[in-house]
Structures are given as C-alpha cells and as structure tokens.
Amino acid sequence: MYKVTVIGGGTGSFSMLTGLRNYPDVDLAAIVTMTDDGGSSGILRDELGVLPPGDVRQCLVALADAKDLWRRLFAYRFSQGSLAGQNFGNLFISALEKITGSFENALDAAGEMLQVKGRVIPVTLDDVRLIAETTDGRTIRGEHQIDLKEAGIKRIYFEPEPSANPAAVRRILESDAVVIGPGDIYTSILPNILVQGIKTALRDTNGVKVYVCNIMTQRAHTHGLTVKGFVDLLERQVDSTLFDVVVYNEKMPNPSFLESYAREGEFPVKGEESEHKGSKVRYKGYDLLSEKVPQQVPGDKIMRALIRHDPLKAASAVYNICKEGK
Numbered sequence: 001m002y003k004v005t006v007i008g009g010g011t012g013s014f015s016m017l018t019g020l021r022n023y024p025d026v027d028l029a030a031i032v033t034m035t036d037d038g039g040s041s042g043i044l045r046d047e048l049g050v051l052p053p054g055d056v057r058q059c060l061v062a063l064a065d066a067k068d069l070w071r072r073l074f075a076y077r078f079s080q081g082s083l084a085g086q087n088f089g090n091l092f093i094s095a096l097e098k099i100t101g102s103f104e105n106a107l108d109a110a111g112e113m114l115q116v117k118g119r120v121i122p123v124t125l126d127d128v129r130l131i132a133e134t135t136d137g138r139t140i141r142g143e144h145q146i147d148l149k150e151a152g153i154k155r156i157y158f159e160p161e162p163s164a165n166p167a168a169v170r171r172i173l174e175s176d177a178v179v180i181g182p183g184d185i186y187t188s189i190l191p192n193i194l195v196q197g198i199k200t201a202l203r204d205t206n207g208v209k210v211y212v213c214n215i216m217t218q219r220a221h222t223h224g225l226t227v228k229g230f231v232d233l234l235e236r237q238v239d240s241t242l243f244d245v246v247v248y249n250e251k252m253p254n255p256s257f258l259e260s261y262a263r264e265g266e267f268p269v270k271g272e273e274s275e276h277k278g279s280k281v282r283y284k285g286y287d288l289l290s291e292k293v294p295q296q297v298p299g300d301k302i303m304r305a306l307i308r309h310d311p312l313k314a315a316s317a318v319y320n321i322c323k324e325g326k
Contacts, residue, residue, distance in 0.1 A: 019315025164197025
C-alpha cells in the first residue's frame, strides 16, 4: 500500500484525487488550502464566521464512494433567488461545523455521509487571510483579489501567521509520495507550503516529492515561465529545494482553446530540455491533456478552465513514480 498525499486546492486537487482514487493499493489523502475568501466560501466565511468549505468540499466529492445522487448534491449550485451562486455542499459543511462544534468534526461527518475513500485534511485550522505584495509595490488583501491576476506578485504571506494542522504534518512525514499541484501558484500551492510546519515536514519526509506543473501560464502571475521557471518560482518563495520529480504536459492543446487563452495573455508552459540537463530533479514529460470540455454549471459565476489535466493520465504518471521511489 502506497501512502500518497496531494497538496493543493480547487480544480487541480480534484482532478488528481479523481484519478488516484482508482488505484486500490493507494492510501490517499488531500491537504487543502484554507485561504479561500471569494464566491460561496467567502460569503459563508464573512456572514457565519466559519472556515472556508469550498476547497475541502471539492476534495470530499472527488474521493466519495457514495451514490451519485449524494455526489451531485454536494456539487449542486443554486442558480436563482437569494441563494444564487451558493453551493449546497458548502452550506452543508458550514452547518455541520456549527452543529458539531469544529471544522474537523464537520469534515469527518461529511466524509462518513459521502463514504470518502481517503482523508481530507485542512492545512491549518486558523482563520487566516492571504496577502500579496506586488512587483509594483502594492499590497493586495484576500485570495479572491489576488486571483484576479492584475499585477505581478513579489511575495505572499498570511495575516495572522497560521499554525500547521498537526494532522497535515503527520501525514506528510508518513507519506511514500507527496504530490504538489497542479494548481494556481499563489492561491492553491503556496498557501499550503508556506505554512510553518508544512515547509519543515516537506524537507524532512522520506517520501518522493512530485510537482505536477500547470499546463498554461497565468496572466501577470506566471507569464513567460517554462516548467523549470515554475519550479524555481516555488523554491524561491519557500527558500528551499522542494522536488525530486517534476511532471509536465508536452502535448499541444486544441488551437481554438489556445486562441481563447491568448486573448487573456495566457500560453502553454514549455518544458525546455536544455534547462533540465544536469539537474538532480527528474523532469518527466507526458501527454496529460484532458479531451473533455468543461460545462458551465448553472449558478456558477466563475469561468472554468477549458484546458485541464486528464485525471487518469496525470494519476498514471504519479502512480508509476510512486512505484519507482526516489
């Protein structure tokens, strides 16, 4: 049995967990960022004083073995009335937090109902906000504002400084493989690995550390970066060497999709072979593209990515790396 831990949040973690859950010899866990303050999660956080449920809810659904109706229910988003834009799963988890007295108890209860195969672990249980310092000297407060990608980012930090969830630290140290990504660098990846205690655990674990690189650059945040550029950015932010293996996509996406992205200033991330030579890190290129076109869910106000990782392709690459070890 391989203990595999996925670190991230949002669609990237959902995709990776959806693929890896198909391997019966994988003991799976997700460590999830807790800085979401936009959309449904932001409203619940501000109005009810709960921790943001959105990213953990997506991971619970990805790992659920319950009947399809339960999974659809947790993913359901209202499209009309005063609840327009609200997600039922988010409401449910927030209600459970109030009833059970803690976010951890709420996740345990939701996990039982969904018959989750694996564990979903918040990276911190503190009420924390994400702050960015831009390259032009401004300060941006809140994950939602940072995610608008209107300026280059110099660094990100937290207010207040969070403590790591001990369960997350233990899980990393026990893992045979730790998978970081794919996902937004500044709002899904760094808000996990910058938490004190998590950085130390990543340094000390004996598990193989795998980075699954994004397929596309993001306007302002990662414009012009190659695969190695993504790795360098992450390691510069945490001031540490992070990865043993880097997995990246080497198949060109659909040209019509690329045109849509180019209009937004976003382009495919290139794996430059010349940059990888002589590196202690193993760089592995694959066809990781999903052939499915995401459909907009009624009531969802967020534009979803057209170019995504295929869950089964990405999971296959990571699973084979787990078997190889360091």
